[in-house]
Amino acid sequence: MGKEKLDLQSPDLVNKNFEKIAVLFPNCITESADGKVIDFDLLKQELNHAVVEGNKERYRLEWPGKREAIVAANLPSTKTLRPVIEDSLDFDNTENIYIEGDNLEVLKLLQESYLGKIKMIYIDPPYNTGNDLVYRDNFSIDEAGYKDLSGQKDEYNKRLVVNPETAGRYHSDWLSMMYARLKLARNLLNEEGVILVSIDDNEVDNARKLCDEIFGETNFQGIFVINSTPNARDYGHIGKMHEYVLFYSKDHQLCTTNQLPVLDKNFKYSDDIGGFNIHPLYNSNEAFHSQNRPNLYFPFFVDPLKRIEKDFFEIYLEAGPGRVKVYPPKSVKNNVQFVWRWGKEKAKLNLNKEIIGYKTGDNEFRIVQKMRHTTKIIRSLLTDKKYSSRRGTAEVEELFGAKIFSFPKPLSLLHDFIIVGTNENDIVLDFFAGSGTTAHAVMAANSEELGKRKFILVQLPESLAEQGNTISDNEGKSYCNLSEFAISRLTKAAKKIKEEVSVEVDCGFRVYRLDESNMQDVYYKPQDYKQDTLELFADNVKPDRTPDDLLAQVMLDCGLPLSLKIERKEINGKQVFKIAENSLFACFDNGIDEEFAKIIAKEEPLRIVFKDSGFKDDTAKVNVKQLLKQLSPETEMKVI
Known part of the structure; x- marks a missing residue:
């Protein structure tokens, strides 16, 4: 069904033209601060056989509002x-x-x-x-x-x-x-x-x-x-x-x-160490070959008379009577000479332990590695129903x-x-x-x-x-x-x-x-207040905020993780927060004085924070700072 109400206005020809251009040249429709618009420079280029000079091209992602996002x-x-x-x-x-x-x-x-x-x-x-x-x-x-x-x-x-x-x-x-x-x-x-x-x-x-x-x-x-x-x-x-x-x-x-981890992995073979599967020792990537990796191109020697078990045979790095020489194969597609994944030194340490000979035909052998992995690298296709x-x-x-x-x-x-x-x-x-x-x-x-x-x-x-x-x-x-x-x-x-x-x-x-800051707005915008209103903010902490609220803000300001251990102690009748042993002490009670400073100094905190309005008086604030310097010189005192 169509619209029930008439538009009661003439057709918007600009919008109709815009839609036509969008159908013909969808790549010329872009976004601006005012919405979808036509990139006229690009449209000019679409209608010209020669290069049209315009804004300097560069490879980057651009959109209206990017600067505002920064x-x-x-x-x-x-x-x-x-x-x-x-x-x-x-x-x-x-x-x-x-x-x-x-x-x-x-x-x-x-x-x-x-x-x-x-x-x-x-x-x-x-x-x-x-x-x-x-x-x-x-x-x-x-x-x-x-x-x-x-x-x-x-x-x-x-x-x-x-x-x-x-x-x-x-x-x-x-x-x-x-x-x-x-x-x-x-x-x-x-x-x-x-x-x-x-x-x-x-x-x-x-x-x-x-x-x-x-x-x-x-x-x-x-x-x-x-x-x-x-x-x-x-x-x-x-x-x-x-x-x-x-x-x-x-x-x-x-x-x-x-x-x-690979759960319930099945191994085809086993030895004294445990289960294993086998994988060819050569590198099947054509980018690595005998010309650019000569140190990885050398022969192994398999003794066909010394069977370890079933299809496995002893291998050596030196020739000997009856031993069969084995090199890495060549690629079928481009006849590139493959190389081993291991050099001679690593191979020597693992001969007949983690690398062995494997019989593939009459007097034909391949050098293989025992693969014991119970883990695998994550795949790009995650198709399991889980x-x-x-x-x-x-x-x-x-x-x-x-x-x-x-x-x-x-x-x-x-x-x-x-x-x-x-x-x-x-x-x-x-x-x-x-x-x-x-x-x-x-x-x-x-x-x-x-x-x-x-x-x-x-x-x-x-x-x-x-x-x-x-x-x-x-x-x-x-x-x-x-x-x-x-x-x-x-x-x-x-x-x-x-x-x-x-x-x-x-x-x-x-x-x-x-939430909004724990501090009164004057704490951040003093220019908005006159002298005769400042007495309203003698305590610059908002009245509905708790000591726990203040502690969280202090931890963030001090660059301390919010996950650190928080202990609550009572010292000289006041609640003290102790963060990560002595990394931070905080006390937001009122009446902080010299006696409290002498007791807290014995704990030797690295940093201690008080409310600016929490001191008994201005003299106490100065004295507390001096006492901490004298009795615990490593302690840094801060106020909020």
Whole structure:
């Protein structure tokens, strides 16, 4: 059926002409700050046989809003993270972190505490399908304007907005959103670190170009193709079965990864050491041959009368009576002379131990290596059904007793990435955490290997109802937003893991929530206040903030990881936080005086922090500082 209402206006001929050009020359349609436009320089070139002079060409990824994205990444943040102890699990002892809030702001806050400390980042960002959501990074509109656009006015003030394909800046807005976050994320990776980015057809090309720019083309390790929908999604002209994961390193020369274990591997042969299969010792790559690797081209000698067992025979590096000379074969295709994978020295150490002669015909032999591997390098095609999205749905359903969340990433996918990308003490970051699969997989991997990997998850409190998901489990508990649901999932997963394994594994997590600074606005904008109003801020800490809130901000300002051990002590009647032994002491009580300073000095903390308004008086503030210098010269005193 057509439109029910008349347009009551003449045809828009410009739009009609635009559509005609788009059909004839789709490559000439681009995006600008004002939406989709025609690249007239490119159109001129399409209509000319000679080269048309225009803007200087260069190879780079460009889009409207790129400079603003760089600014967005570089702008400092005055926000903070507030602990939510009641939602946490084993807050005092765990080293895992769950953060609720806009990941752009959170990544900025983590820059000092986690600079170069993350071994692996995995993210599953919005795929930009037209119906999914994009984070707010448009700093050119004011807060009220943003609320109107998003239709969201809750207390978080950070709802997502839809990015339909009809929008003029469809790809550009997605690129801007991703650029700022990936730029900040790269700083957090250590030199051996890796990042994996899930994506589908909508933005896979842009995502790769974006990562090439941020991480460097030389750090591109490959693309995984995931059989996420074995039964296919039948729409359009292709039944879609797969998604992608881009794999980049921080530094390809220093990057380290592990191989995946092969469960129940069958070996054809065995010896005193154990089972093995055999593999030819020659290198079948034509790039390595006798002309450029002469040190790897030499003969072995097989004694056909000295059988080790069955088809295996003793080998030597010297000729002898009756011994058969064996060289590497030549390639069938180009007749290139192959060479061995091992040199003479290594071969000498392993003769008749790990390399042996293998009979292939009448008086014909091949030199083979015993292969005992129970691991293998991860493959680019991940086709096993354990990687399907339906498996992820079933795993969540098992925890909650209800189909409450559709198509989260399956545990096996994240588990295998974690095994490949990390070792037992590494940190894993996921700043598009969704339902929390990454954290669940970290806990599961640790329980298998007695590992001590730690996770940091970041997720915006995205409304579940607006995604059309069921928001109640089988116990009748309702979940208003995604982070609330993820916290519940991790709590249930932790309980299940502890019931299934007897080993001690850190399955707890500290919950933090992004919020405005703990400090009064005058702390940052003194120019906005007159002298007669300053007395209102004698205590520059906001009245609703707790000592735990202040401690989190101090730890971030001091560049200390939020996972460090926190002890609470009472010293001279005041509450003192003790972080990582004597790395940091903090006391936010009032009435700090000389007597307290004398007692605290005996602990010899490296750094101690007080509230500026917490001293008994101005004289006490000066005296405390002097006493600490005298009694504990290594202690640095700071105030907030």
